[in-house]
Amino acid sequence: MSMGLVTLLLLLLLLALAWRSWGVQGTWKRGALPPGPTPLPLLGNLLLLQSGRLDRTLMELSGRWGPVFTLHLGPRPAVVLCGYAALRDALVLQADTFSGRGAMAVFERFTRGNGIVFSNGPRWLTLRNFALGALKEFGLGTRTIEERVLEEATCLLEEFQATIGVPFDPRRLLDNAVSNVICSVVFGNRYGYRDPEFLRLLDLFSDNFRIMSSRWGEMYNIFPSLLDWLPGPHHRIFRNFAELRVFISEQIQRHRQTRQPGVPRDFIDCFLDQMDKEQQDAESHFQEETLVMTTHNLFFGGTETTSITLRYGLLILLKYPEVAAKVQEELDTVVGRIRLPSQADRARLPYTNAVLHEIQRFISVLPLGLPRALTRDAHLHDYFLPKGTSVIPLLMSSHRDPTQFKDPDCFNPTNFLDDKGNFRSNDAFMPFAPGKRMCLGAGLARLELFLFLTAILQRFRLLPVRSPAHLDLTPQYTGLGNLPTTFQLHLVAR
Known part of the structure; x- marks a missing residue:
């Protein structure tokens, strides 16, 4: 069969499936949603969306259609919120109404509405x-979790020390360190940096995040029924998910065999205790499948975004060595080099704090956030939005809002400093998503970013393998997440 015929058949299949979906989803009344670009009957606004630049395209469309507009991703309409004011008016001022989780096909196929992130x-x-209470019991938001992060920072510094004189890619070591913190809370133990089982686990998370941030991931979320039949790397997502499920299930089984009911050692034990309490309740939400998915959510959310932010942060500091030098000068003055920085030091490190915030603002690690859905009818900016409306909260647009940040497309730590050099917060800073769906591990992520990055800068000078002028800060992948290009660095002891 010729390639032309194959292509034609695939196109016909696409049109047939899209038409069928249009028939199912087309019950939306166009007049009930804000205006937006006219959709094609089958593909919606797909032809307007640049590959790998969905966030930028949405911001450009907002320039024509305003801060609240409708976009059709294939046959399905979604309301896009662009700019700080629209995001605040919806996610903060109407937090309950915008607290539903919208659909993402790639996660729906795996979670089936289970777990914390994609349940409703x-x-x-x-x-x-329950998760907030259990995580607090095991140190989240207390001195205990800070001690765990500092212990892991010490291990990370030892691994970094062993690389001196040799260029290296910091991705895997940063993945190890960040993941070990959540491991200690969820599983009750950490893993060695060369543990093959642990390394495999991290590779599965990294591979999935990368594919979901690629064009394949975008297209799967728009046309899942079609992509299920087409070859491509998107199928690896579900093979990886299956392997992760096996790993987590084995951990749960080990806990069953060794636990002492009522004396929890970690999050899994806490969940198993709650399952015991509600085992006679047919409506209980505490089932083993829910535990598997919740554990996966905590791991995925507690590893990838924080590790990527750290990695992107190091790349930015390589690009701007004068910023790194100024942070190191402040650390030397306030903390010295005898002990590691602690959370208590943060208030006395305004420039360092500003740099950390600016890194997160500049990269917008989850540029589109995660989709929301309305839990009831709502009015927003003079538009009526019916219950169930899918919403894309374009978090990046708040971070690039020129009414909130000066030179928003440039890296500039003074965005978070006042005229006297004191740290200044900004409500438009929302890397963890505002409102009722704020990231569960936001506090832990902030702590890890501060302690890991300051520990590295306190101990080492960062030297790029290439000239800083040739370092590219453009994301290698832009989709679910903004992922930095692969890079290497030299470390020199200070």
Whole structure:
């Protein structure tokens, strides 16, 4: 069969599936949603979306259609929120109404609405409240978790020390360090940096995040029924998910065999205790499948975004060595080099704090956030939005809002400093998503970013393998996440 015929058949299949989806989804009344670019009957606004630049394209469309507009991703309409004011008015001022989780096909196929991140209604509320309580019990937000991060920072510094004189890619070591912190809370133990099982686990997370941030991931979320039949790297996502499920299930089984009911050692033990309490309740949300998915959510959310932010941060500091030098000067003055920085030092490190915030603002690690859905009818900017409307909260647009940040497309730590050099917060800074769906591990992520990055800069000078002028800060992947290009660095002891 010729390639032309194959292509034609695939196109016909696409049109047939899209038409079928249009028939199912087309019950939306166009007049009930904000205006936006006219969709094609089958593909929606797909032809307007540049490959790998969805966030930028949405911001450009907002320039014509305003801060609240409708976009059709294939046959499905979604309302896009662009700019700080629109995001605040929806996600903060109407937090309950915009607290639903919108659909993402790549996660729906795996989670089936289980776990914390992609559940809704009473299940989501119950699991979130339980998780917050359990994580607090094991140190989240207390001195205990800071001690765990500092212990892991010491291990990371030892690994970095062993690389001196040899260029290296810091990705895997940063993945190891960040993941070990959440491992200690969820599994009750950490892993050695060369543990093959642990390394495999991290590679699965990294591979999935990369594919989901590629064009393949974007297209799967738009046309899942079609992509299920087409070859491509997107199928690896689900093979990776299956392997991760096996790993987590084995951990749960080990906990069952060694736990002492009522004396939890970690998050899994806490969940198993709650399962015991509610085993007679047919409506209980505490089931083993929910535990598997919740554990996966905590791992995925607690590893990839924080590790990527650290990696991107190092790349930015290689690009701007004068910024790194100024942070190191402040660390030397306030903390010295005898002990590691601590959370208590943060208030006395305004420039360092500003750099950390600016890194997160500049990279917008989850540029589109995660989709929301309305839990009830709402009015927003003179538009009526019916219950169930899918919403894309374009978090990057708040970070690049010229009314909130000066020179928003440039890296500039003074965005978070006042005229006297004191740290200045900004409500438009929302890397963890505002409102009721704020990232569960936001506090832990802030702590890790501060302690890991300051520990590295306190101990080492960062030298690029290439000239800083040739370092490219453009994301290698832009989709679910903004991922930095691969790079190497030299470390020199200070």
